[in-house]
Amino acid sequence: MKPEDRLEEKNPIEDLLRMDRIPHIWCPGCGIGTVVTSFAEALKRSRLDLDKVAVVSGIGCTGRVAGYVKLDSFHTTHGRAIPFATGLKLANPELKVVVFSGDGGIFGIGGNHFIHAARRNMDLVVVCVNNFNYAMTGGQVAATTPEDANASTAPYGNFEYPFSLPYLADAAGATYVARWTALHLRRVTKSIQEALAKPGFSLIEVITPCVTLYARRNRLGDGLSLLKYYYDKSEIQHGADTRSLAIGYQDKLIVGKFVDREKPTFLDAMNTHLSKVLGDDYQLYGRLNNGGN
Amino acid sequence: MKRVKADPKGVLTGAHFLDGDFAIAEGALAAGCRFFAGYPITPSTETAERFSERIPSVGGVFIQMEDEIASITALIGATWGGQKVMTVTSGPGFSLMMENIGLACMTETPLVIANVQRGGPSTGLPTLTGQQDIMQARWGSHGDYEIIALSPDSPQECFDLTIEAFNLAETYRVPTFVMTDECVGHMHEKVVIPSPEEIEVVERKWYTGPKDKYLPYKLDDDGIPHMVKAGDGYHFHITGLTHDEKGYPVINADAQDTCVRHLVGKIKNNAEKIIRIEEDETDGAEVVVISYGITSRVAIRAVQQARKLGIHVGNLRLITIWPFCEKRIRELAGKVKAFVVPEINFGQIVLEVERCTAGASRVIGVPHCGGWVHNPADILTAIKEAVK
């Protein structure tokens, strides 16, 4: 019997997807779909009111995630998902805003926005799918491309130095930073769950195979081979010093939860400070001590 | 459109001595703006500073973002979070905002941007006046779209037209610009702020139907779709890609045609309702002077002097710059000997006047590259030239 014939049974994730837009555009063997499932699982387990969860994406392959999840979702301009999410969250502090975007958007063109949102400890969860290139536009070199890797605009190999994303996030002031590969399904789910429950700026980097571009240009096999490779090369080191987390080309990947600290969010700081200075004149915005919403 | 009385919390009723920048901030607060994301840039910074001082007691958020791109993007996010929003900037910041002004147009997001213009191009004259971004307001972003732009000539109008800008933005779900300049922005004059009951504010066109039937871009009878905000359970999707009624991307020529015709049509077809101009003795005039903003105040002196010389000069002030008052210019064209168009730029609105006149009358521009206002004598010379 086909799944559609059993009316009471369907893939549980379909409640969270815009089924009128499935199948999606991602390549066979691309890890983004897997990250979306891990995210959906985290949403379910967190028992958040799904009316109050909003997803903001930028442009790119990962940027298409907003179009497939059945939540209030926004497909914005390249690199600008984080300031959009900032405005959305500040306008309606009850929302839980998740930024789902790729390494090119968030750390390339959007790098400035990332560090400032982290600095302010804006209450956002940023899920960054890192496939080491600008995939949607054809596999160009990105700020995360490892040295010596091949990309369409580094046809002789990349000689630039990449970012170490957890290091950058930590330095900028993020209060929750974790890195996993796409195969660490349940750990990604757990990290997203923890980040959703925690007020403040969270970054979860998920290293994902890019089959058609990064893997093909560097002859790294298909999606399965690269997924396997990343997982096998990964070593869990919770709490590792973020200075030691650089990724070399096809090298060891250190994964885990690196940063988990407490700090008042932007709104908490605003409310606390202005209440102190202005006393009764101040109109409280949102809720004081926004913890856990 | 649902009109309500202004929220008293934001209205600083009374007679004040304010500069244009401050008046813009007060206008925004009176109109119900409770979110401001901006970046400092001379000569607009005072608006941001005023807003940051006032908003804690009114209730809302002021955030200084890391750049103008972040500012305009945060505004769009905040609008979809349910707030009325504004920012203020000048030439260089305006240029940075262009991509996301396009996003606001494409997603039909109401917001207000005030541009306190200064001499350009590039860093130009940060502390001195200009009117050089007029065409940029209309054409600055890529693609086809239409916007609304207003031009105040005094701090009082800065207050009034900012409120009107919010109302127009909500009515037509379009970014609306308040194109003022350094002179008006930094000039101090009496600004009378009425009581909240006397201020009419347009409420956002909220959707009230069943949740499962909501289509983000389905046109209503007035040609404008209903809006919702995130958090109310509609689970809608908004994208900058060409989209259909559901808000989903549709990448083909037919969808593009429908999409763009709507974005352009909603302003073009309502132009007569939107446009406001002020005319003085234009009927039967030999020459009509067309100006806007601070130049219109200088033009008054030239017009008075010309009338003393016996020339029948009409004075036409643009309060709404975009959409441009094509119909009125076409009516006057052929009936007047010439139009004289002074502006503090090398010739921008004069091109529109030339286009609409289509050769039926002479069009004499009085350009000024910026830094100061015109000398009335230059405008008078042009008027005298026009009647030869």
Next chain:
Amino acid sequence: MIYFGDMKPKRGEIHIDKDRCKGCGFCVEYCPEDVLELSEEFNIKGYHPPAVKYPDRCIYCQLCQTICPEFAIYVTLTKKEEAGETRESRP
């Protein structure tokens, strides 16, 4: 008293949406009980979808459901299991 010896793993029933599959092979590779194999048949797009080789080995770990990037495979408890299940005891 040997307590753990009495515990039995759950039994799952696998549902595959063959036409949604893009043949990436993740589920086949990572099923801990090697329940799946890539089938010989082609789906509508020309890929080889997975097929259940050993249905009795499925322990309802839901890894295939979580890993599939196409949302094309999911597991439900077999009817027999469901009868004895309460809401709280489901993972």
